[in-house]
Amino acid sequence: xSSFVVALDVGGTAMKGGLVTRSGEIALTRRRDxxxxxxxxxxxxxxxxxxxxxxxxxxxxxxxxxxAVPGLVTPEAALYSANIGWxxxxxxxxxxxxxPVMLGHDVxxxxxxESVLGAGREISEFLFLPIGTGIAGAVVVHGEPYGGSAGWGxxxxxxxxxxxGEPCAxxxxxxxxxxxxxxxxxxxxxxxxxxxxTAEQVAALTAAGDPVAxxxxxxxxxxxxxxxxxxxxxxxxxxxxxxxxxSEAGHLLSDPLxxxxxxxxxxxxxPPIRPAALGVNAGMxxxxxxxxxAAGHPDxxxxxxxxVLKSPPVA
Amino acid sequence: xSSFVVALDVGGTAMKGGLVTRSGEIALTRRRDxxxxxxxxxxxxxxxxxxxxxxxxxxxxxxxxxxAVPGLVTPEAALYSANIGWxxxxxxxxxxxxxPVMLGHDVxxxxxxESVLGAGREISEFLFLPIGTGIAGAVVVHGEPYGGSAGWGxxxxxxxxxxxGEPCAxxxxxxxxxxxxxxxxxxxxxxxxxxxxTAEQVAALTAAGDPVAxxxxxxxxxxxxxxxxxxxxxxxxxxxxxxxxxSEAGHLLSDPLxxxxxxxxxxxxxPPIRPAALGVNAGMxxxxxxxxxAAGHPDxxxxxxxxVLKSPPVA
Numbered sequence: 056x057s058s059f060v061v062a063l064d065v066g067g068t069a070m071k072g073g074l075v076t077r078s079g080e081i082a083l084t085r086r087r088d089x090x091x092x093x094x095x096x097x098x099x100x101x102x103x104x105x106x107x108x109x110x111x112x113x114x115x116x117x118x119x120x121x122x123a124v125p126g127l128v129t130p131e132a133a134l135y136s137a138n139i140g141w142x143x144x145x146x147x148x149x150x151x152x153x154x155p156v157m158l159g160h161d162v163x164x165x166x167x168x169e170s171v172l173g174a175g176r177e178i179s180e181f182l183f184l185p186i187g188t189g190i191a192g193a194v195v196v197h198g199e200p201y202g203g204s205a206g207w208g209x210x211x212x213x214x215x216x217x218x219x220g221e222p223c224a225x226x227x228x229x230x231x232x233x234x235x236x237x238x239x240x241x242x243x244x245x246x247x248x249x250x251x252x253t254a255e256q257v258a259a260l261t262a263a264g265d266p267v268a269x270x271x272x273x274x275x276x277x278x279x280x281x282x283x284x285x286x287x288x289x290x291x292x293x294x295x296x297x298x299x300x301x302s303e304a305g306h307l308l309s310d311p312l313x314x315x316x317x318x319x320x321x322x323x324x325x326p327p328i329r330p331a332a333l334g335v336n337a338g339m340x341x342x343x344x345x346x347x348x349a350a351g352h353p354d355x356x357x358x359x360x361x362x363v364l365k366s367p368p369v370a
Numbered sequence: 371x372s373s374f375v376v377a378l379d380v381g382g383t384a385m386k387g388g389l390v391t392r393s394g395e396i397a398l399t400r401r402r403d404x405x406x407x408x409x410x411x412x413x414x415x416x417x418x419x420x421x422x423x424x425x426x427x428x429x430x431x432x433x434x435x436x437x438a439v440p441g442l443v444t445p446e447a448a449l450y451s452a453n454i455g456w457x458x459x460x461x462x463x464x465x466x467x468x469x470p471v472m473l474g475h476d477v478x479x480x481x482x483x484e485s486v487l488g489a490g491r492e493i494s495e496f497l498f499l500p501i502g503t504g505i506a507g508a509v510v511v512h513g514e515p516y517g518g519s520a521g522w523g524x525x526x527x528x529x530x531x532x533x534x535g536e537p538c539a540x541x542x543x544x545x546x547x548x549x550x551x552x553x554x555x556x557x558x559x560x561x562x563x564x565x566x567x568t569a570e571q572v573a574a575l576t577a578a579g580d581p582v583a584x585x586x587x588x589x590x591x592x593x594x595x596x597x598x599x600x601x602x603x604x605x606x607x608x609x610x611x612x613x614x615x616x617s618e619a620g621h622l623l624s625d626p627l628x629x630x631x632x633x634x635x636x637x638x639x640x641p642p643i644r645p646a647a648l649g650v651n652a653g654m655x656x657x658x659x660x661x662x663x664a665a666g667h668p669d670x671x672x673x674x675x676x677x678v679l680k681s682p683p684v685a
Binding site: 178179180181192194196201202203204205206207208209210211213214215216217218225226227228277281284285286288289290291292293319320321322323326 | 493496507509511516518519520521522524525528529531533540541542543599600601604605607634637638641
């Protein structure tokens, strides 16, 4: 049997690929653009070529292939993605090799990696919450990401935290995402200050005491505290694991968030808030776990060294 | 082996007991007051006596005992209940017989019965939401009620649906329970109308077009629609199963709730809302399932006839 799997994390902008050995060594990482603007068939073709090239770089047939993809997905097929535009693409259409394949939902696959290898390694019940352009979460139950009855779970970015609040791009009112995503922080500051700024810049302005930035930042923290209070009361997680671009603000985000979360909860302790461990590699590493599961090693990852956490980001 | 288990649902006001056979026949049901005002030791003694008397009525040693109790609970011990006032009561202290015992959380044990025998019989992912004096839910995941990392999950009654809303008795702000429990509906109507009314009477007044009652009822429906939108987005249930006293209002509650829930959700379908099937017997029937599990029959209930649904309420 081959000694590696091909792992691919397919995002709307970029694809992150890697070769990962049975013992958890990341032999190679690569990154390519996702040709979304050329339509779903072009994306499927780009995925096939990428997998072919990664396998060739590995010098042989991989033991399996794991893919993290957005939208609605089963282990055997990518059912639907508004972002990419595909419908009902079976795994064999995505993978040009005759090897076992397993697909996973992008955010949940990242959550799987955090569960097995990362910030959730010692616990089995937690929320993995990457805060980026949008917000979606991986609801980790008994150590495995949970998608609900049809795979549409984890949409914490669209829960109504302010029921009479601002309209969200999704058409709903007062969604978490419309206050607390990186793009929301940037958009809301830029509108108030009449001057464009990225979320990273808004964080820096907040740290420097800028009142407009501080107001926008506080709204994001308040929205997150409401969403996490709700999550905590419903699902009693052992921890909240924050990831994504906005979480790079570190204590500027996590300290006031922890404080407001505890204030919202009077009859129970808030769970600890901790940073994700795997960064932008979480999806690719989760895809590697899926690849090894497909290859007949459901326990893959349990013996991997923590060195995997020190792997460089996909170049 | 004996042909029955003793099942006991211990509430803050009353205890509902029963004898249930291996094939799901409810041989006997009885009800006694819970002597809560006399302290936790008296409640423990009352439980022991009740179990003794039920077993004697069965004419022999039961195959097992199942108990549904409030608060924090493991299968082996009642750890804590603010309502009853006990701490760390092992199962053997509650059961005077030398037979296998299993404990369960009261609402989750009702959810187990609805999952195995009731409104969730055909599905595995759902919310069981009994709306009574208070509101708590059973989050059913893969067919089993889920309590989270330490057993504190399911507290949907205290999620902040209106973050700047009315104070809740728990000390938090804008909790679902403070708008939508049966006692909240009664309390909020009585305050506005300066005339006391039960939730049942408020429902009747709403049906008759009374404007004050209608306002209070609409607030309850709105609060529930927000909580259920959140639940749906997070956990993608196949159904919402409504139980408890307020659900006896039937379509007066479920029709506007279904409509507002769908309005809150723009990019996905709302799950169907359906009535619970087991009524006030859910907890006792769930306790019977636990008793049979303790006795070594984890599949108990799967073959029980739907006749169990027609069992009379505990007298």
